[in-house]
Amino acid sequence: MSLPLYLAMMKSHGKLLGGFIYGAAAYIILIIWIYPSIADMKGFNDMIAALPEGMRKLIGMENGINSLSDYIAGEFYGMLFLIILMVYVILTSTRVMARLVDQGSMAYLLATPNSRVKVAITQAAVLLTGLALIVGFTTISGIAASEWLIEGYQLDVASFITLNILTFLTFSSIAGYCFLISSLSNDEKKALGISAGITLLFYMLNMAGKLSEKTEWMLNLTIFKWYDPIKMINNETDAFWIGCSLGVSTFLLFLISVIVFKKRNLPL
Template sequence: MTTTVQPKQRTTFVPWIFYQTLVQRRRTLLYWMLALGGLTFYTASFYPTLVAGNQEALNNLVNELPPYMEALFGKMAGFTSPEGYLDAKLYLLFMPFVLMVYTIRFGTSIIAGEEQAKTIDLLLANPVSRTRVVLEKYAAMLVATALLVGVVGLAVWLAAVLYNFEVNTSGLVAVSLHLYGLIITLGTLAMFIANATANTLVAAGVTAFIAVVSYFINSFAALSETAERLQPLSLFYYYRGHEPLFSGVHAADLGVFALLSAIFLVLGVAAVNRRDLGA
């Protein structure tokens, strides 16, 4: 009598946590995309009206600004060019700090948010590891953030086409990539702190503080020797240090963001696996 051995059936991996996270956040994500896209389009489309017949007056105005104003709000000498206008109005300060609100909230909610909502036990009652939960939710954050950054870039391009002004497409792609790197790094840092402390408010506050300090260190590097020495520690240095909107992608800067995000992700996973959740 021969015995036949049935081959083991391979189970197909289904990233259901990833899909569920995006589905649960679909309305919020849609509202953010519409709001950011509309606001970006409106701001970019205002450029031709602003500079029409006013270039000389605007240049004279910005040239008279004190050095600390230029440090805070960027190099204003090229404000009347499309890239200079977009850099000052959108990519210097506004978009980074608006988008970091989204990613910080997303990052802190990955595990600590589930704990505070008392849903972590239900989630982990499924046959999934803590590591898988973190990684799939983190992947959802990567996708959602990419959609937001992409909508901003698309709105700028659409405004340039419809209102007949030229924008360097490669520079637009470059600044979008650098913006994505900055925002993801901050979101991953927030996730790590929240995973380690189980406190979303502490994680959000510490991450926001680091972002603000980074911005000021990078901004005042040209005016202060102390800030100049600390500049390599600033996340904004790797976002704006080489002015990607004007000069294109800088792989080394993106590499720093990728490395920091990977470190914070590993630390965040380790923090979740070491402590009692929901306690």
Template sequence: MSWPLYLSMMKSHAKMLGGFIYGAVAYIVLIIWIYPSIADMKGFNDMINALPEGMRKLIGMENGINSLADYIAGEFYGMLFLIILMIYVILTSTRLMARLVDQGSMAYLLATPNSRFKVAATQAAVIITGLGMIVAFTTLSGIAASEWLISGYELDVASFITLNVLTFLIFLVIAGYCFFISSSFNDEKKALGISAGLTLFFYMLNMGGKLSEETEWLLNFTIFKLYDPIKMINNETDAMLTGSMLGLAAILLFGGSLIVFKRRNLPL
């Protein structure tokens, strides 16, 4: 890895990364702040339970809201945080590799003493760092907000951290295949379209699989099958096994990306 290149890329992506961090932090603080009014609202769970089972699964409130942890997992991790991280990894992976090749900037990087493998490894480190920072700031903000902004509602910090670690690993896998795609194409728009299309396809399979028992088999074909915030935060997921599988998949995807980029022909 090239530290000068790493620092330069982190600096050039700082504004965009800061925007994602700000959005995630602001929203999780907001939903925690308003939780007491939701918890005290009579009939809220009755209203949730009146929805069709498939709809409750889609919004992450299959069993209603019984705790602060359930509320955060369903309201924030069930939809918004997922979208924030998807957009970040898709855009960043494309900008770090395919855009540089498409615009000719990669030729300048490869003209330095750094090898292709080293350049690609540095770019991979940038997206992994950015993803880690978004999740880390969100985790710390959630813990701080639950301690300082509300009283009488406890958050299981250990389970909350487990949820965030697994979320990071799941999106590390998504970042891995997006980075692989970006490392394989010369055209920025094509790389972006394939990465976004594949991720959206996986997400649609996840939504379709949750609608009913008849469509549940669709979940076997999407990475989002492993992303169930409610089960994660309630310790109903084998965190060690799931985390190990995701970590291995991410290593293989990023490793494959470096090999592909090293061996392919570039229009330089």
């Protein structure tokens, strides 16, 4: 990895990354802050129970809200945080590879003593560092807000941290195939469109698969099958094996990306 290139890329993506970190941290603080009013609302769980089963699964509240952990997992990690992280990995994976090729900047990078392998590894590190920072700041913000902003409601910190680790690994895998697409592309818009299309398809299959037993088979076609925030935060999943599987898939996807970028013809 090239440290000067890594630092330069982190600096150039600083404002964009800062926006994602601020948005994620601010929103999780907000939903934790208003949780007491939700928890004290009479009949809230009865209202949730009145919804169709598929709809409850879709919004991540199949069994209602029984704790602060359930509320955070369903309200934040079940939808909004997914969207934030999807947008980040799609945009950034395209910016660190395909955009540089499309705009001709990659030719200048490869004219330096840095090899293609070193450049690709550095760009992958930039992508994953940003993802880790977003998830890390969100984790810290959630724990701090639960301790300082509300009283009488306990957050299971260990399970919350486990949820965030699995969230990072899930989106590292998504970042892996987006990075592979970007490494194969000469056109920034094409890479962005393909990455966004595949990820959106996975997300829609996940939503459709939760609607009923007839469509449940669709969950087998999406990476989000392994991502169930409610079960994760309640320790109802095999976190170790899911984490290992996601970690291996991430490693393989980035390894293939580096090999492909090393061997492909570039319009330089």
